[in-house]
Amino acid sequence: MGSRIVSFELCGREVEVLVSPMATLQSVLRSQLGYTGTKEGCRQGGCGSCTVLVDGEPMMSCLLPVEDVEGRRVTTIEGIAPVAGLAPIQQAFIEKNAFQCGYCTPGMVVLTKTLLDHHPSPSRDEIIDALGGNVCRCTGYAPIIEAIEAAAAGATTDAGRDAGDWPDPSGER
Amino acid sequence: MAKLRGTGIAAVNYPTGMNLGGDPSQALIHATTSGSFVVALSSTDLGQGLRTVIGQIAAETLGVAADEVVIDTADTDTGPHCMGTFASRATHRVGNAVKAAAEEARTALLEVAALELNAPVGGLVLDGFGNVLVAGDPGRCVRVAEVASKAQFEYGRTISGRGAYMKPKSPVDPETGAMDPDSTEAHACTIAEVEVDTETGQVAVLGIRSAYEVGRQVNPALVRGQIVGGAWMGMSHALYETTEPYYPNPDHKPKDFSEYVMPGPAELPEIDCVVLEVPSSTGPYGVKGVGEMTANSPIPAIVNAIYHACGVRVDDLPVTPEKILRGLEAKWATESAAAAGGR
Numbered sequence: 468m469g470s471r472i473v474s475f476e477l478c479g480r481e482v483e484v485l486v487s488p489m490a491t492l493q494s495v496l497r498s499q500l501g502y503t504g505t506k507e508g509c510r511q512g513g514c515g516s517c518t519v520l521v522d523g524e525p526m527m528s529c530l531l532p533v534e535d536v537e538g539r540r541v542t543t544i545e546g547i548a549p550v551a552g553l554a555p556i557q558q559a560f561i562e563k564n565a566f567q568c569g570y571c572t573p574g575m576v577v578l579t580k581t582l583l584d585h586h587p588s589p590s591r592d593e594i595i596d597a598l599g600g601n602v603c604r605c606t607g608y609a610p611i612i613e614a615i616e617a618a619a620a621g622a623t624t625d626a627g628r629d630a631g632d633w634p635d636p637s638g639e640r
Numbered sequence: 641m642a643k644l645r646g647t648g649i650a651a652v653n654y655p656t657g658m659n660l661g662g663d664p665s666q667a668l669i670h671a672t673t674s675g676s677f678v679v680a681l682s683s684t685d686l687g688q689g690l691r692t693v694i695g696q697i698a699a700e701t702l703g704v705a706a707d708e709v710v711i712d713t714a715d716t717d718t719g720p721h722c723m724g725t726f727a728s729r730a731t732h733r734v735g736n737a738v739k740a741a742a743e744e745a746r747t748a749l750l751e752v753a754a755l756e757l758n759a760p761v762g763g764l765v766l767d768g769f770g771n772v773l774v775a776g777d778p779g780r781c782v783r784v785a786e787v788a789s790k791a792q793f794e795y796g797r798t799i800s801g802r803g804a805y806m807k808p809k810s811p812v813d814p815e816t817g818a819m820d821p822d823s824t825e826a827h828a829c830t831i832a833e834v835e836v837d838t839e840t841g842q843v844a845v846l847g848i849r850s851a852y853e854v855g856r857q858v859n860p861a862l863v864r865g866q867i868v869g870g871a872w873m874g875m876s877h878a879l880y881e882t883t884e885p886y887y888p889n890p891d892h893k894p895k896d897f898s899e900y901v902m903p904g905p906a907e908l909p910e911i912d913c914v915v916l917e918v919p920s921s922t923g924p925y926g927v928k929g930v931g932e933m934t935a936n937s938p939i940p941a942i943v944n945a946i947y948h949a950c951g952v953r954v955d956d957l958p959v960t961p962e963k964i965l966r967g968l969e970a971k972w973a974t975e976s977a978a979a980a981g982g983r
Contacts, residue, residue, distance in 0.1 A: 595905045
């Protein structure tokens with residue numbers, strides 16, 4: 468089985484990339500496309516630091532053959548922020564000091580994005596459930612939960628769109 | 641079978657830095673042509689906030705705004721020597737080196753500013769907003785950026801500073817074992833509240849509340865972040881984490897970190913702290929170290945709380961449900977034997 472070209476939508480633009488068989492989305496994002504915001508933690512689906520959105524749903528990109536996203540819509544941490552400035556979720560993480568080393572942060576922020584898209588006002592238990600697959604070693608989770616609560620209370624994910632030129636979360640342009 | 645609650649307490653005195661063979665750190669600072677200051681270090685920021693804290697110390701000493709300071713920790717091959725970021729030493733050791741370097745760079749800056757303002761060096765002050773002023777003469781001032789530019793293009797001078805701090809090696813007295821092992825000590829006391837399920841042996845940590853004395857806080861938000869994250873990590877060490885968990889058959893042991901047991905957000909207790917500041921005499925602006933110690937006192941506090949709750953004293957970590965159930969069985973067996981003997 469030889470290399471083949473895979474095309475998909477990445478943070479609002481069409482990409483085509485020549486990939487080896489069974490290359491993961493994570494390795495292609497980082498090594499071939501230069502999207503290094505998506506981190507590589509355990510490479511076995513155990514830590515969530517590689518979380519990206521595929522058609523709006525969170526997926527562990529370290530377990531996902533890139534061929535599986537052919538024709539689909541992939542959003543990484545690079546596509547969460549408006550072109551200028553920060554998304555309200557990102558601002559909330561800063562204000563609540565919801566990171567130390569930052570390695571889990573892209574996965575946490577991407578996960579929060581989809582949580583708030585589905586549940587604009589999540590309960591604390593819903594937040595805890597959503598975080599179940601994402602490991603943080605530094606913060607003790609408390610500041611991350613506070614940041615998600617603040618992002619939900621202060622602004623929906625729509626609010627930041629007025630601040631700049633946003634990638635359309637529906638993917639319809 | 642019941643869910644029993646208990647409270648435990650533990651305290652820690654934590655040394656800042658180490659001293660097994662001398663403990664040095666060094667720093668170099670120079671001004672760019674635009675008047676920002678680059679602090680070159682080999683000290684690594686691994687998430688504890690070293691770059692932020694060191695930038696604050698440099699800015700405070702230089703007399704410029706914090707966003708005018710760039711911390712360059714890019715390369716341990718080319719940077720000035722540092723023993724490393726461990727033993728809660730960086731804010732103290734590296735901070736002292738950076739403070740010394742910043743003092744020298746500040747003097748170099750003021751010497752050029754004195755030429756530019758035609759005023760004695762001793763009569764100049766920095767306002768912290770990027771200006772050098774002649775004290776008592778508000779009309780006479782010059783931008784730091786302009787001084788930095790002119791130093792290089794008109795006066796042919798550098799605006800730079802060198803800093804070193806070393807805790808000298810302290811030999812051990814062979815007769816008494818006495819030595820001087822650290823530079824200062826921070827202190828903490830933790831109260832943990834737990835609930836032990838006597839049917840399953842599981843422990844829920846309900847609260848970890850601590851008082852800390854950490855010297856001067858350079859950045860209170862980062863100090864709190866260390867304390868809250870450290871409390872969680874202490875709970876994790878107390879109840880969950882081990883690379884060699886006990887299994888009847890070793891073939892069933894975890895093979896990798898995906899099977900390594902840690903608490904998640906669902907196990908998060910209420911964590912709170914108060915912070916007291918008693919400045920140290922040896923740290924820059926009175927700092928001590930607050931890093932590793934934050935995962936210390938929660939551990940014995942939780943173990944003590946378990947004993948208070950159910951009367952089982954476990955003395956090896958982690959305190960797994962199995963150890964608690966075995967302890968309860970032994971305790972009940974002893975109690976019923978005593979009751980039978982008493983009849």
